[in-house]
Amino acid sequence: MVKWIQQKSNIAIGILFLITFVIVLRNPVEMFPDSIGYLNMHIIRTPGYPLFLQLIQTIFGDNYEIGIVIFQILLGCFSVYYFIHKLRSNQVLNEFFSVCFAFVLLLPFISGLKIANNILTESISYSLYLILVAKFISFFISKQVKELYYTLPILGLLLITRYQFIYLIPLALLMIFWISYQQKSFKKHALIIVLFITLPLIASLADRTYHKVVHGHFVSTPWTGMNMITAAFFVSDAEDKTLFESPLEKEFFQKTHYHLMEENMNINNLDLTTFHSPTQFYIGKFADITMGPIFNNGKEVLNDSLTKIERFIELDKMTRCMVKPLIWDNFSKWKRLYIQNAIHGFGGIKYVLLYFLIALYSLVALLKRDQTEYKILGLTSLLLIGNVLIVAIGMHAVIRFTFYNDWVLFLTIFVLLNSLNKKLYES
Known part of the structure; x- marks a missing residue:
């Protein structure tokens, strides 16, 4: 049978x-x-x-x-x-x-x-x-x-x-x-x-x-700085130019911030007729912000003698150096944007609560009983949580980067039903 x-x-x-x-x-x-x-x-x-x-x-x-x-x-x-x-x-x-x-x-x-x-x-x-x-x-x-x-x-x-x-x-x-x-x-x-x-x-x-x-x-793929600095530029203000001592970095910041404000792509000057919140604007316009004012001004301020490949490398180095001071000076706004971006990646606040509750309950239960069901639920929920939290740091948490764990909730349901079915069969 x-x-x-x-x-x-x-x-x-x-x-x-x-x-x-x-x-x-x-x-x-x-x-x-x-x-x-x-x-x-x-x-x-x-x-x-x-x-x-x-x-x-x-x-x-x-x-x-x-x-x-x-x-x-x-x-x-x-x-x-x-x-x-x-x-x-x-x-x-x-x-x-x-x-x-x-x-x-x-x-x-x-x-x-x-x-x-x-x-x-x-x-x-x-x-x-x-x-x-x-x-x-x-x-x-x-x-x-x-x-x-x-x-x-x-x-x-x-x-x-x-x-x-x-x-x-x-x-x-x-x-x-x-x-x-x-x-x-x-x-x-x-x-x-x-x-x-x-x-x-x-x-x-x-x-x-x-x-x-x-x-x-011999360099790491030169794009991390561009991804990381997008959110930092989005929440920046004009006074942040004083954070940079390098004339190149100062010029890059001033030009980029000016164009972001001019094109209504900065949190202090947004056009929210299409998007209902700053976070939704950031998610929807992430690529436009990165490849528009940030990338174009980055290329413009760099030395003309550089090759195309060298420009990408130098731009990555410059943006990596600028990320930390920009985030720290605007940490409250950056943190709020990060949290809302992550919530979007989870699919809404109710899913945030659900997955964290599953993870917490499973881990606490594992301390008492070494049971397979708790291991599966704890591990898979942490997989989903970890992915969303890291994506939201440097990117817009859209489905292309978060779909990898869309099956977690289904597996949770199937595991619980399977466990219940086994108990009913054994009894």
């Missing part, structure tokens, strides 16, 4: 994969402003996705677009299958809820973002993320440290594709310390702790080496 149910479940999941594959192939390939930068291996793009695109172009030639889509959906289906397999093998979900959850995980491929058809980093980072989360869950339940060793290369790929996943490192360390405390043995996990701590350095070295080989400069 059990084997029959498993076969039916596998068939159902296979049908979902087939339907997804057909839908993806019928949809057109979507190009975005960022896509060209990845295809042309631009200096401001991290190496993971451009290298993947170069590999596909080498294999498929002029038909590279169909090759990209096929690989992205195949990787996506494999990641979903692997996630489901790990949940079933650790007895987290039964066959019925496995099929339901597989459908939820496949939604980003067939609706909304339709990630398999996009030439953007999330097209592969979502799949890598699912595989990594499956490993995290398996380690947390089984306590087998080999599961974490397998995550290291996957997390390394994620970091050089989208650096937002850096929050997974403290979360992995938290799990390791929790298991080490339970087993009263920290020495057993010393090596994996060291490897996770050094992983950002290894990823940074890979990033710098890539840019040295491709662009001739």
